[in-house]
Amino acid sequence: MNVGLKTQILPATEAAVASAARCLAQGGLVAFPTETVYGLGTDAANARAIARLYEAKGRPSFNPLIAHVGDIGAGMRIARFNAMATKLAEAFWPGPLTLVLPRTNDSAVVDLATAGLDTIAIRVPAHRIARAILRAFGGPVVAPSANLSGHVSPTSAAHVQSDLAGRIDLIVDGGAVEVGVESTIVGCFDAPLLLRPGGLPRGEIERVLGRALVQPPHEAENTTNQPLAPGMLASHYAPRTPVRLNAGHIEAGEALLAFGTPAVPGVDAATVVMNLSALGDLTEAAANLFGYLRTLDLRGARAIAVMPVPDHGLGEAINDRLRRAAMGRE
Numbered sequence: 001m002n003v004g005l006k007t008q009i010l011p012a013t014e015a016a017v018a019s020a021a022r023c024l025a026q027g028g029l030v031a032f033p034t035e036t037v038y039g040l041g042t043d044a045a046n047a048r049a050i051a052r053l054y055e056a057k058g059r060p061s062f063n064p065l066i067a068h069v070g071d072i073g074a075g076m077r078i079a080r081f082n083a084m085a086t087k088l089a090e091a092f093w094p095g096p097l098t099l100v101l102p103r104t105n106d107s108a109v110v111d112l113a114t115a116g117l118d119t120i121a122i123r124v125p126a127h128r129i130a131r132a133i134l135r136a137f138g139g140p141v142v143a144p145s146a147n148l149s150g151h152v153s154p155t156s157a158a159h160v161q162s163d164l165a166g167r168i169d170l171i172v173d174g175g176a177v178e179v180g181v182e183s184t185i186v187g188c189f190d191a192p193l194l195l196r197p198g199g200l201p202r203g204e205i206e207r208v209l210g211r212a213l214v215q216p217p218h219e220a221e222n223t224t225n226q227p228l229a230p231g232m233l234a235s236h237y238a239p240r241t242p243v244r245l246n247a248g249h250i251e252a253g254e255a256l257l258a259f260g261t262p263a264v265p266g267v268d269a270a271t272v273v274m275n276l277s278a279l280g281d282l283t284e285a286a287a288n289l290f291g292y293l294r295t296l297d298l299r300g301a302r303a304i305a306v307m308p309v310p311d312h313g314l315g316e317a318i319n320d321r322l323r324r325a326a327m328g329r330e
């Protein structure tokens, strides 16, 4: 077990980037900011390091990881890009889009990273620090969100610290992230599959492709580990406090996670109110989502009541994460 490691925390300077690259080269576990959420990175070619990563997160090993690379060229060395994938990569990378593609046979990425699948998830992150670390390290870095398995994703270095201190080697603190929800995942097969709504709204992807993204069947109901879209475990994003969705009123002892004007009957009875976006702005709401869930989870409320959030644009990813949070933990 990694518990008991001394976790170094460094502000995101050039020296920290160099330390991060050195640490990755030695099989270390390094948390770093991306534009979506903080990632927990390790060398995609090092099976031992990846085994440590799964262990540090307490993550079931059937859940495959995203390989982060510096540019499309590096992506093409580990996966086969069809026309659709190339088009999406050119339009949206670097950025909050992950593509699932067939693996190349001779790639350096070890099987453990992809949980033995013959496909691989790849993305080119847009964050300055993530890009600097990838450049300095020089190879693909697998990086799940830097939280304990089942917790909400971290949007600040403090979140990473509270979940993983003592379990990983280094945290590079680059401040709060910009997007706040994970990347959108698209499977580039005969039809383009929306495997996970995320930080890049579906509409933008469909505009570039000139066709609709297809929803994989039974995705939302998939609670097993034999995944169509592996990792879409129903209870993935759960706080400890029960979450009640589409709250039309507040019951005594509940915390309120509001959106827009909190004109909900009983709002005065709420133990605490946090507003994802008073102006009803979905971008702001996405950036606040995971941090507010974490904060409300610590307030000892009997439940977190959540006001309805519109389902368009980034609202699709926000509602997806809220539904998972509401399903609770096993």
Ligand code: TXA
Binding pocket: 034, 036, 037, 038, 039, 040, 063, 064, 065, 066, 098, 100, 114, 117, 119, 120, 121, 125, 143, 144, 145, 146, 181, 182, 183, 184, 185, 195, 196, 228, 229, 230, 231, 232
């Ligand atoms: O924004 C993000 O994507 C963040 C930052 C750190 O880059 N990463 C992230 O990773 O959210 P993670 O491990 O928490 O989620 C990765 C998702 C999982 O649902 C996983 O099952 C899915 O990607 N995935 C990975 N490889 C896959 C594959 N070959 N086929 C289908 N889904 C895959």
Ligand code: MG
Binding pocket: 144, 145, 153
């Ligand atoms: Mg995650």
